[in-house]
Amino acid sequence: MPWDRNQMAERAARELEDGMYVNLGIGIPTLVANYVGDKDITLQSENGMLGMGPFPIEGTEDPDLINAGKQTITEMDRTAYFDSSQSFGMIRGGKIAAAILGAMEVAENGDLANWMIPGKLVKGMGGAMDLVAGVGRVIVVMDHTNKHGASKVLKDCTLPLTGKGVVDLIISNLGVLEVVKGGLRIVETAPDVSEDELRAATEATII
Amino acid sequence: MKKIYSNATEALDGLLRDDMLIAAGGFGLCGIPELLLEAIKQSGVKNLTFASNNAGVDDFGIGILLQTRQVSKMMSSYVGENDEFMRQYLAGELEIEFNPQGTLAERMRAGGCGIPGFYTKTGVGTQVAEGKELKDFNGETYVLEEGIFADLSIVKAWKADETGNAIFRKTARNFNPPAAMCGKICVMEVEEIVPVGSLDPDHIHLPGIYVNRLIQGDHEKRIEQRTVRQKESA
Numbered sequence: 001m002p003w004d005r006n007q008m009a010e011r012a013a014r015e016l017e018d019g020m021y022v023n024l025g026i027g028i029p030t031l032v033a034n035y036v037g038d039k040d041i042t043l044q045s046e047n048g049m050l051g052m053g054p055f056p057i058e059g060t061e062d063p064d065l066i067n068a069g070k071q072t073i074t075e076m077d078r079t080a081y082f083d084s085s086q087s088f089g090m091i092r093g094g095k096i097a098a099a100i101l102g103a104m105e106v107a108e109n110g111d112l113a114n115w116m117i118p119g120k121l122v123k124g125m126g127g128a129m130d131l132v133a134g135v136g137r138v139i140v141v142m143d144h145t146n147k148h149g150a151s152k153v154l155k156d157c158t159l160p161l162t163g164k165g166v167v168d169l170i171i172s173n174l175g176v177l178e179v180v181k182g183g184l185r186i187v188e189t190a191p192d193v194s195e196d197e198l199r200a201a202t203e204a205t206i207i
Numbered sequence: 208m209k210k211i212y213s214n215a216t217e218a219l220d221g222l223l224r225d226d227m228l229i230a231a232g233g234f235g236l237c238g239i240p241e242l243l244l245e246a247i248k249q250s251g252v253k254n255l256t257f258a259s260n261n262a263g264v265d266d267f268g269i270g271i272l273l274q275t276r277q278v279s280k281m282m283s284s285y286v287g288e289n290d291e292f293m294r295q296y297l298a299g300e301l302e303i304e305f306n307p308q309g310t311l312a313e314r315m316r317a318g319g320c321g322i323p324g325f326y327t328k329t330g331v332g333t334q335v336a337e338g339k340e341l342k343d344f345n346g347e348t349y350v351l352e353e354g355i356f357a358d359l360s361i362v363k364a365w366k367a368d369e370t371g372n373a374i375f376r377k378t379a380r381n382f383n384p385p386a387a388m389c390g391k392i393c394v395m396e397v398e399e400i401v402p403v404g405s406l407d408p409d410h411i412h413l414p415g416i417y418v419n420r421l422i423q424g425d426h427e428k429r430i431e432q433r434t435v436r437q438k439e440s441a
Contacts, residue, residue, distance in 0.1 A: 046308065047234040048381050058435040063237065063428035064365075064379040070235040070288075071434040081377055083384040083412075084234070084260070085316040088309025092327060111332075121293060122305070124285035129335060130309030133328040164332025 002173040003190045008141050010035040012100050012171050015139055021050065023091070023131055025101035026069045028141045032100055042078065044096055046127040048087045051079035068127065088127065092134040099131045103140040103167075105157045108204035110167040110179040112140065113159035125162060132163035144172035144201050151203040153177065153184070174198050183207040210371050210421045211400060215246035218394050218420045222359055223252040230315055230357035230390050231259040231269065232383030235288075236431045238375070239268045242396045242424045243361040248272055256280040258355050258389075260311060260382050262292045267429055273301070282355070284308035288431070307335060310352050312385050317354035319388025319417070324353045360390025363426070364413065367397045368404070371418030372411045380412060387417045394420045 003011065009031035016022060016032075016039060023044045024032055033043060033054075043052040045067040052067060053074035061072040090096060105113040112132055115125040132138050145151055153170060170177040175189035175198050183205030189198050199206050212218035229247075233239030244263075247255075248271050255278050262281055263270035272278050273291050280302040286292055295301040306314065307329045317325050326349035330336045340351040362383040365376035373395060375383060387393045400423045 045378070047237070048378050055434045055436040057438050061430060061433055061435060062377065063430045064377040066235065066237050066378055066431070070237070070431040072430060072432065073434075075377070081375075081380055083375075083380050084308070084312035084382045085385045088312050092309055092313075092329060121297075123287035124283060124305050125307055125335075126285040127308035129307035129333060130329045133331070134309075161333045 001190065001192050004173070006031060006034075007190075008171055008173060011176065012139055012141050013037070015169065016041050016098065020097040021095065023096050023099040023135065025099065025128070027102045029100040029102060030069070032141075044087075044090070045073070046087050046091065046131070048082050048084055049075075049079060051076045053079070088130050088134075091127070091130050094134060094136060096131075096135040098137040098139060099135040100139045100141060101128065101131065103142040103152070105152050105154055105159050106140055106142070106167050106170055107154050107157045108179070108183045110165040111157045112138070112162045112167050113157040115162050116160050118160065128162050132166040137168045138163075138166050139169045139171060140167055141171045144174040151201055154203045155205065174201055177202075177206070180207065210415075210418065211369060212420055212422050215242040215396065215422055215424065216249065218422045219243065219246050219250065222392060222394070223247065223250050225252055226254045227252075227358040228256045228258065230355060230360045230386040231257055232362035232381065232386040233268065234260055234378070234381035236263065236268055236429050238363050238379030238381050238383055239263070240361040240363040240396050241268065241426060242422065243394055244269060244271060247361075248275055248277065251277070253277045254279045256282065258282040258311070258315065258357060258386070260284050260308060262286045262289050264288050264431065265291050267427075276300075280304065282306055282311065284311050305335070310335075312382060314352055314355040315382070315385035315389040318356045319385065322354050324351050326351055355389050357390040360387050360393035362387045362393065362395050364395055364397045366399045366401055366406065367395060367418065367421055368401050368406050368415070370403055371395065371415030371421050372406055372408075373397065373413040373415070373418065374406060374410060375412050384413045387413055392419045393417055394422075396422050396424055398426060399423060
């Protein structure tokens, strides 16, 4: 059976190691925080915070304390605040070990598209282009196919890129693929998904 | 030198003109200069370009200047959550220059530091780099981005002393320091002006040299996405 949203998030959390500073995108990536267990992970929020805590208890919301999705959050004992230029300085400077992000399309060379669909409403890339260009490791969490069943893991992206050759690991509902020289390598498949099924749902070259 | 003004309208007196470039602090609705934006609305000045990460919501933040058609261009990284913005944008009434968020912040910081351009990896191989100079350093390709030199900066801090030495609170700091730095003149609104000597000099986030005019006022500080969890039972 393919993984659901929470199972994908749980699988993504297994990529994180003790001591890492990590940035989580909006959507399924946000759920990864629920599965880090005992690992000592510090979450960065690119609007200017390291050490992001959970949502506040009702009645304690603080308008001066939000995450990059503009949701109210809390601080932790280890929390540090800084301005946006320093926040992206640590992202661009490679100090953030990993970013876990959503994707519309990924290509076999690691190209990522997740910010705009031509002809549709464009809201902007936010911090996604900075993150994929700067962090140590880019992990995307995504559905393997679109609602029409067409592969979103492609030879070449058709949508405007967020970054060129930036993706390191793809975690989809069907399995885990690593971007390597010459294409993608199957790391594992979701339970009861065969390698053949994974290949059939993938347009990109699997080596 | 007098820095303290009695209200936002007085603090902006003589600074506003049509067609100017204004850098504004804030992320979403957090840490936005809400009093100064309201005063800009009242002034009626138009054809403004804003360098600001977001464009507010329909009835708060920069959104109030969109409703009155005072903005002609936004330099931003993300403009969702604003129906009037989208309507004007789709009708061709509003220009938008999308900047990656970190590039926008660094463009402001660079402008404020007298740096007209810098190279970054962000956006290489994407639409953002089209038409811009590329240069290789140590085998990697970077794109040239230009510093922002704004006509006016409007920012919001938590506290400042009478000379403008300012302290921000939590994630309301965000774009405020780089936005403050990149303007020819900077007007800051704070929740509290405190006497000189009452702030620890080691704890100043933005030195008063960047602040030309200062006001104190009451802030609504609206929350855009109220998310909570239930109290865990003991």
